Amino acid sequence: MHDNRPAFIRFNERNEKFAEQYNQEYYERQHAKGKLTARERIDILFDKDSFEELDAFVRPRGGENLPGAYGDGLICGHGRINGRKVFAYAQDFNFMGGSLGSAHAAKIVKVQDMARKMGHPIIGLIDSGGARIQEGIASLAGYAGIFLRNIQSSGIIPQISVILGPAAGGAVYSPALTDFIFMIRHTAQMFVTGPNVVKEVLNEDISAEQLGGADVHSTKSGVTQFVYDDEEHTLLGVRKLLQYLPSNNIELAPLGNEPVVEPDKPERLRLIIPDESFRPYDMLDIISNIIDQDSLFEVAELFASNIITAFARLNNRVIGIVANQPKVLAGTLDANSSVKAARFVRFCDAFNIPLLVLEDVPGFLPGSEQEHIGLIRHGAKLLYAFGEASVPKITVIVRKAYGGAYIVMNSKNMGGDFNFAWPTAEVAVMGPESAVKILHRRTLEASENPDQLKQQLITEYREQVANPYIADELGYIDEVIDPATTRKKLITAFDLLRNKYMEKMPRKHGNVPL
Ligand code: HXC
Numbered sequence: 001m002h003d004n005r006p007a008f009i010r011f012n013e014r015n016e017k018f019a020e021q022y023n024q025e026y027y028e029r030q031h032a033k034g035k036l037t038a039r040e041r042i043d044i045l046f047d048k049d050s051f052e053e054l055d056a057f058v059r060p061r062g063g064e065n066l067p068g069a070y071g072d073g074l075i076c077g078h079g080r081i082n083g084r085k086v087f088a089y090a091q092d093f094n095f096m097g098g099s100l101g102s103a104h105a106a107k108i109v110k111v112q113d114m115a116r117k118m119g120h121p122i123i124g125l126i127d128s129g130g131a132r133i134q135e136g137i138a139s140l141a142g143y144a145g146i147f148l149r150n151i152q153s154s155g156i157i158p159q160i161s162v163i164l165g166p167a168a169g170g171a172v173y174s175p176a177l178t179d180f181i182f183m184i185r186h187t188a189q190m191f192v193t194g195p196n197v198v199k200e201v202l203n204e205d206i207s208a209e210q211l212g213g214a215d216v217h218s219t220k221s222g223v224t225q226f227v228y229d230d231e232e233h234t235l236l237g238v239r240k241l242l243q244y245l246p247s248n249n250i251e252l253a254p255l256g257n258e259p260v261v262e263p264d265k266p267e268r269l270r271l272i273i274p275d276e277s278f279r280p281y282d283m284l285d286i287i288s289n290i291i292d293q294d295s296l297f298e299v300a301e302l303f304a305s306n307i308i309t310a311f312a313r314l315n316n317r318v319i320g321i322v323a324n325q326p327k328v329l330a331g332t333l334d335a336n337s338s339v340k341a342a343r344f345v346r347f348c349d350a351f352n353i354p355l356l357v358l359e360d361v362p363g364f365l366p367g368s369e370q371e372h373i374g375l376i377r378h379g380a381k382l383l384y385a386f387g388e389a390s391v392p393k394i395t396v397i398v399r400k401a402y403g404g405a406y407i408v409m410n411s412k413n414m415g416g417d418f419n420f421a422w423p424t425a426e427v428a429v430m431g432p433e434s435a436v437k438i439l440h441r442r443t444l445e446a447s448e449n450p451d452q453l454k455q456q457l458i459t460e461y462r463e464q465v466a467n468p469y470i471a472d473e474l475g476y477i478d479e480v481i482d483p484a485t486t487r488k489k490l491i492t493a494f495d496l497l498r499n500k501y502m503e504k505m506p507r508k509h510g511n512v513p514l
Contacts, residue, residue, distance in 0.1 A: 018056060018070050026068070029094055035165060035187055036231045038075045038090035038098075041125050044235040045088065051079035055107045060096070061135070068095045072104040073128075076111045078120070081242050084254070087115035090125035093165055097129035100171065104132070105142025112149035119248035121158040123238060126175060127165030143170055150177035155350040158245045162238055163188040163224070164231060166208075179347055180241065180299070181224040183214035184234045190217060190224075222303040222336060244297055244311035244318050246351050253318035253353055260316050261293040262487070269483035273399055273424040277462075280326045283308055286358060286398060287321060290314070290487045296321075299344055304336035309344035311353070315491045320348035323358035324409070326399070333405050334365040335378035342381035349389035354494055357410045360399040362431055379408065380513040386410045388510065392497030396486060397421040397468065397477070403430050412476045417500065418493040420486070421468035421477045432461040 022039060030037045036044075042051050054077045059069040073095035078087045089108050091098035108124070115122040131139040153159055154177065161175035162182040167190045175181050175190070183190070191212035198204050198211065210216065217223040226241070228234040246253045269289050272281055287296060287308070295313035306329040310321045322341050324331035348355050364370070364379060386393070386408065394417060395410045406427060410416045421427065428435070436457040437444070447453045471477045481489055 014057065021068055021070050026094055033093075033187075035093065035127065037094065038092040038125065038127070041090050041164065041231065041235060042075055042079075042088065044232055045123065045125070045238060046079035046081055046086070047083065051077055051088075053077040055110065058103050058107055060101050060103050060132075061138075063096075063101075063134075066096075071095070072101060072107065073098050074104045074107050076107050078111070078114070081239050084242070084247060085118075085120045086123060086242065087111045087120055088123040088125065091128045091165075093127045093129075096132060098127050098165065099129045099132035100139050100142055101132040101135040102138040102142050105139065105145055109142075109145045109149055112146065112153060115157055116149070116153045119157060119250070121160065121242060121245065121247060122153070123160045123162060124174065124178070125162045125164055126167050126171075127163075128171060129166060130169045130171045140170075143174070146174050147177060150174055154179075155249055157248050158242075158351065160238060160241065162234060163190055163214075164234070168192075168194055176223065180226065181217075182226040182228070182234050182238055183217060183224040184231055185214045185227060185229050187231075189213055218300075218302045220303075222300065222340060225300040225303075227302070240297060241311075244353075246353075249351055251352070253351070256292065256295065256313045256316045256318075260313075263289045263291070263293060265289065266484045266487060269486060272483075273422070277399065277426065280330065282327050283323045283325045283331070283358060283360065287312070287323060290490065291319075291321075292316065300340050304334070304340045306331055306334065307337035307341050309341055314356070314487070314494060317494065318353055319356050319494070320344060320353045321356050321358065322409075324361040326360050329365060330362050331360050331400070332362055332365040333379060333382070333408065334370055335373050335375050338375075338378040338382040338408075342378075342385040345382070345385040345389055349385070349391050352391060354392035354497065355389065355394070355410070356490065357393070357395040357416075359395055359397045359401050359406075359409045361402065361405040361409055362400045363402045363405045377513055379404070383408050383414070384510070384512050387414050388512075389415075390500075390502040390504065392417055392494055392500050394418045394490060394493055394497075395420070396481075396490070397425040397427060398483075399424050399426060400431070401425060401427045412478075417497055418489075419477050420479055420481050420489060421472065422483045422486075423468065423480060424483075425468035425471075425477075425480070426462070426466035427468055427471040427477070428466045432458040432466055435461055435465070 027037055056071055058072050060072045073092045074089055076089035089111055159178035160180050161178045164184055172190045189208045189212040195206055195208050195211055198206055214227040218227040226237050228237055272285050274281055291312040291314055296310050298310040306325050308323040308325050312319055312321055393410050412419045440457055444450045468477055468480045472480050
């Protein structure tokens, strides 16, 4: 209801003008492109009627009288998601293609600063033609201010980017500096240089989708961790992710608000590992028989699938899972899987999320391709990440744990807090086949029946070396456990670790091998 006292006349007039901006045409223009408007996106993202807009009347410098100028192509503010406070900004493609001018940038910087100061996550909904050409250097400076805040907030509050339209040029680097990127198929594209430049410089014909669409970035480049087919599911995915994250680095992730449903048949865990050690199986079968039912939320599911990174709940508490996937590349560690896992481990460590490692790794992936793209450099990232992480860290070796890959996957001497193994575990410097070839080369060459001898030596090696018992007896494994008791053991161990405290040596920062 309007208050007609003099002081309110101008207030009411402004509000009316502002409301007129969001007329039918505003919605139709964006819908004609097959996209939702920034306002509709905010409505889906936030709990009903919880969003409060800030800086709604800011207008572009020099373009104050342009139609639709209120807000300068950006809606920003705060509200609640699953009842918890979150800041967000949404670029509005309807005004100058959501391009980033100086006022638009100042609005983003303002909510970034507020989110960090108050300790709440921030989400950016990106749909923009990039730097506003008319504002020149001022818009580049605007981007720099945003990037700087991304860096300053890193490890303090979760930062999430959602790409719902174009993101080109240097504009991709704000998302790249955040913790997680969501993309929608077909409408969202991210690239540093667009198809036209690619054609000019390299004479290569490539569409925007092929160059930087959601499928490319979720499977090949690893730039995006979550991809969906439509805007609603993308935004609901963001809401879901937030249920696993604390609001900042001094809080714990929230407890689940559903009653805990335990896996119904833990004894099944005794049957999942095949009798023949070379046979693959699905590590997700093991995971689902350990964690609270339906609590798995995979991160970067489609990229480097030889390693699984996922959030889940164990007895209602959030954990981060890093697990080798024997179904893909035999679960070996390669450059991409090392980087994927390292980044996940560092996120969990920064945000107090305990880590569970489920290990079945035959080693690093051999070959010139891997060596030449820097497997040494990339593998070192995972080593560094696990060694540096001070959150509770538990490993369960379910089958193979060979060589350097054994060490990397949170082994006891790398700081594992509890290291369990199943009776099916094979812990050794290398697999039986390779070990026998090296140790018995001369004997095999001299043998009249080398194949039979090799098989016999492999069986002996398996019995004597490739099992969990030597490691157990030397204390490198804390306990060899019945697979059916894994969940119970983990709940007890993580409970003990709730008091874990590790003092860090003072230093500016380590030199993580980037
Ligand atoms: C000003 C822009 C703009 C920009 C689009 N518009 N991009 N205005 N600065 N960067 C305007 C258009 O003029 C148009 O205005 C409206 O937004 C919608 O654009 P369309 O082209 O009609 O839309 P569409 O066909 O969907 O194409 C979208 C697009 C295309 C792919 C984003 O507009 C485009 O290629 N824009 C330029 C992208 C770009 O090169 N940006 C600079 C990147 S370099 P009207 O008035 O007609 O509605 C960069 C540096 C960042 O960002 C550095 C950070 C360190």
